[in-house]
Amino acid sequence: MRNFYSITRHELERRCRETGLPEIHASTLFKSAYKTLSDDPLGAPSLPHKMRSAVGDDLEVRLPSATKIQVSRYDQSVKFLFEMVDGSLVESVLMPERRRVTLCVSSQVGCRQACTFCHTGRMGLRRNLEAGEIVSQLVAANRWIASHPNWLVDLGLPPLQRVTNIVFMGMGEPLDNVDAVADAITIMTDPLGSGLALRRISVSTAGHLEGLAQMLSRHPDVRLAISIHSPFDAERSKIMPINRRWPLLDVLTALREAQTQINHGILIQYTMIRGVNDSLRHAEELVRITAGLKVKVNLIPLNEIDPSRFASPAATAIEAFRDHLHHSGLRVMIRYSKGQDISAACGQLVTENTFVSP
Ligand code: SF4
Structure with missing residues (x-):
């Protein structure tokens, strides 16, 4: 079936x-x-x-069952741990903001890209999600919103009835499962269905260039977010093994080509890790390599969840990095992970429940 x-x-x-x-x-x-x-x-x-x-x-009609739902005390973001029919667990996070409700969806069970600081990366790839398993995360989240009418009202936000924005930033590398993700986007943006605008859907990639070309051929107006995490090729390869297949220079060339066809900016995601990529030397190089690109940079201090060899930078380092980018003319924001008390960051809930060693 x-x-x-x-x-x-x-x-x-x-x-x-x-x-x-x-x-x-x-x-x-x-x-x-x-x-x-x-x-x-x-x-x-x-x-x-x-x-x-x-x-x-x-x-x-297969909706995933929510085996765990947590609401953050800090920002009211809602994290769902969904169980698919084969028992696979994936997470989605609902994030209320002033004029929008964003749902972060997963595209794979685990991820094969093995970024060293990422909890999902430690799982390896279990399997790709089907388009319907991606779309049904949206349907389940919309049903949760419908059954909790006070969720937004209590925050003083307009009573939006539905998810307004989607970000493919949950578990998995979406462009490693590009056919299912592109099909899911087709279904989510159908005006007679959920009717989401393509410009309200962001696909985040670690730099999967084969998938990027396919995605842009199917949905040229989808918003793109590229995880850079280090502006130096050799350092990037150490924390993001995908860089050995698609080096930073090739990624930047692909972005420049993409920007000749698309009429909107690209989001650069930069997870800041203490002593790894948080120096002014890194900030200066990030400015240099993005020159001429229409980008906005999100600095995301690493969300430390379990003992690990990586730590979040000092606040002074984050601010100095941000200030350098800003004074160099880049649009930049510091984005803390939503729902830090409920581990609402990449892959953390699932690893908490099933993969952390005792
Ligand atoms: S950061 Fe993204 S691409 Fe890298 S391992 Fe984690 S889920 Fe995969």
């Missing part, structure tokens, strides 16, 4: 055509699944009785 949430509206329309049903029923089905958030979209009263047998007899 295929997961209903993996199916695009166009495929449903094709199925309708092939079985002699009007295509309009595919739109009704999509609205029922993604706008009304129905438990049983194929059984919507406005659909003909034979819809399920004609169009959906090989489809199963």
Whole structure:
């Protein structure tokens, strides 16, 4: 059986055509699944009785079960630990902000890129998520928002009923699973479904250039976030093994090429690690290598969760780094991980529950 949430509206329309049903029923089905958030979209009263047998007899509505939900005391972000049908655990984080609600979704169970400071990287790659397993994280989060109407109101925020932005910054390297991620984006942005704008979806990559080319051919307007983490090639290879396959220079060349086609800025993510990449020498080189690119830099102090050889930088080092970038004309923000009390950072909940050695 295929997961209903993996199916695009166009495929449903094709199925309708092939079985002699009007295509309009595919739109009704999509609205029922993604706008009304129905438990049983194929059984919507406005659909003909034979819809399920004609169009959906090989489809199963598979929502992941939330085995753990934690709400941060500090910023009310909500972390979900979702269990997929095969028992795989992935996490998603819902982050309330002033005029938007962002959902950070996972694209893989684990990750093969093995960045040395990353909890998910220590798991290795268990498997790719299917498009429906990505989309269903959005559906489950929207259902949680609908059942907690006071969540945003208590924060003094507008009562947004739905997720407004998606970031592919959860578990996994999204461009290592590019077909499923691109399909999920097609479904999430369908105007008759969740209707998210493409400019409100960010795909974050450690520099997977093969996947980047494919993603831009499918969704040229999707927002891109590139994790740099070190502006020096040899140092970057030490903390991000993907740099040995796609070196920094090639990544920067690809970004320059991409910016000739896209009309928006690229986000540079820079996780700051004490004594590894937090010096002024690194800040100066980061300015040099990004010259001419339209970028904004997010400095993310490493979120220390368990004893590790890596530590977060001193506040003075973070500020000096930020000031250097700012005075050099770069747009820069310091972003602390949301929900630090609930480990709402890359892969941490899952590793906490299943992979940390006693
Ligand atoms: S930082 Fe991202 S790409 Fe690197 S191991 Fe972690 S999840 Fe994978």
